[in-house]
Amino acid sequence: MNKEIDLLIKGGIILCMDNEMQNLENYQIAIDNGRIIDICPTESKDYIARKILDASDCIIMPGLINAHTHLPMTYFRGLADDLPLEIWLNNYIWPLEAKILNRKFIYNASLHGAAEMLKNGITQIHDMYFDMPAIADACTKVGLRAIIGEAFLDSNTSSPEKLPELGNKMLQMRQRYKDNPLVDFNLAPHSIYGCSRKTLEKCAQIAEETGILLHMHLSETKSEVEQCVQDYGLKPVFYLKDIGILDLPAVYAHGVWMDEEEIELLSEVPASIAICTESNLKLASGILPLATYKKYGVNLCFATDGVASNNNLDILSEMDVTAKLHKVMNKDPAFLPAVDIVKMATCDAAKALGISRKRGSLEVGKDADICILNLSELESQPLYNPYSHIVYAMTSRNVRDVIVNGKIMLENGRLTQVDESALIASAKEQKEYILKQLSK
Ligand SMILES: [Zn+2]
Structure with missing residues (x-):
């Protein structure tokens, strides 16, 4: 037959x-x-x-899975390097974003980023940014799978009064793209420092009602953890527990400044950590306690973070650097063998995104x-x-x-779906525009 x-x-x-x-x-x-x-x-x-x-x-x-990205930041590659996270965000990225973000910019930068992902062997990303349809359409055009979330920031468009709308927006997005096999959505409160308690409580409620995966930055820098303790009297993971977020399926990016008590608590809930080694090293944010995560069996996967803080979208490089870094940290060359690293970039990442039944391994039916x-x-x-x-x-x-x-x-x-030279030409053009806006 x-x-x-x-x-x-x-x-x-x-x-x-x-x-x-x-x-x-x-x-x-x-x-x-x-x-x-x-x-x-x-x-x-x-x-x-x-x-x-x-x-x-x-x-x-x-295909490799990149579990925490900000796809449209591709055009910010190398714009402001060698700076601490807070200065990088507050003095460069956020003011610039406030000036220049529009649908066309986000779409074009996403096309570039999506194409670059494919060239790095990545078939699926888990993204957080603004203007979900622009990102969804760009990924669809290039042929990259994406789970996309709109970053909620209290300082931005997502005041608590608007939150019910955002829940509806997620559902509308799902409806709009229901026939598109490449696109799905996550719920992305930016971070504890970017969102009020009220915003996070609302996110927990929306996630619980809709079953949408939560995607959030967590404990990336020492100072944000200190700020959380100062503001709320609780360490970040305990604060999330208090709010009701922690019991819901989530991917937390970074998880650098996490103590053993928090990691133990994380191991009891459906949470995964997206490790962003190169971003954390470049911004000198720190090195996550990988051995403690392993000890408690917390699910781990890899991510590049946005290209502006990396400055590439190369998961193979993340795998290499992470493996070597934690061998030396643990003074043990047998720690984190290569096979475990490959699992983290494939089947464990699929588990993190709640898509194990469909992806992460090569099996009949997947x-x-x-x-x-x-x-x-x-x-x-x-x-x-x-x-x-x-x-x-x-x-x-x-x-x-x-x-x-x-x-x-x-x-x-x-x-096969886009013209690489046209993407490069467009990036060069956009650079001139970005520099002009920055100097205004
Ligand atoms: Zn990030």
Whole structure:
């Protein structure tokens, strides 16, 4: 029986990242209608594919997931570096955003960011910014999956009186994009320091009523934690518990300044931490207590944060730096082995986003979100252990193809949905505009 299908990926080493952690060689992945419909030996003749992707001499793995991003900040890359977080935010980013953000700017910057994500092997992001439709449309155009949230900040558009509207807005967004398989939404109170208690209480209520995933910055800097204790008499995690947020599914970005008592409490709730190592190092925010998180079994995943504080969107680099940094922090080269790191970027990240049933591993029935890494380069041979290669040897240079929802969005290093040179030209143009606004 020869079934006609959309795509067949043949050959290579398939890292399934399933419960059995199977690695398959001489297998092929059959994809139809956006899903993986079969993983079978290459000699099987069951399928006639409209497109065959030869992935021999490649690693085929689930697409990488970037669990905390601010996609439209792409145009702020390198604008104001080597500054503390508070000065960077208060003197540069927030005033600039107040002046220049509009739909066109956000859409164009998001196109650029989404394209860059794909080139880094990322198939899904978890975002927080403003103007959700502009980001959703840009991701759809480029072919990147995104869970998008509108950042609630009391100083901004989201005064407590407007909060009921925001709950409705989330539901309207879901309705508007219900037929778009690439887009979903989260609920994103910016942070404890950016939101009043009333705002956070309202968010907890909306999240509980709608089941929407919460997405928030938490304990990124020492001073914000001190501020929380001073203002509310509670450490941040206990404060969130008091408000009623903590018991709801959430992804918390950073989690740097967290003590053992807070981490123990986090391990009892459906919370995950999106580790933003390079952003935290660059802003000198600190190094999170990863060993304590591991000790209590808190779910961990990786994120680049916004490109303005990183300054790239490279999860492979986050994996490499995080692994090495925490080995040295723990004075133990066996700490955080490569296979655990790859799990954090794939199946554990899917768990964090509440999408494990659909993504995070290569299994029959799951969405075909796939990253293919090239092994035919000097730096990727010889190969003894694919996990070690992914974490310590390979870079985004090795990302050859990226498939999202069964469609090839990056083929042989080339974006298939957008013109890369046009994105670069647009970024150069926008730089002039941004500099003009900054000098006003
Ligand atoms: Zn952030």
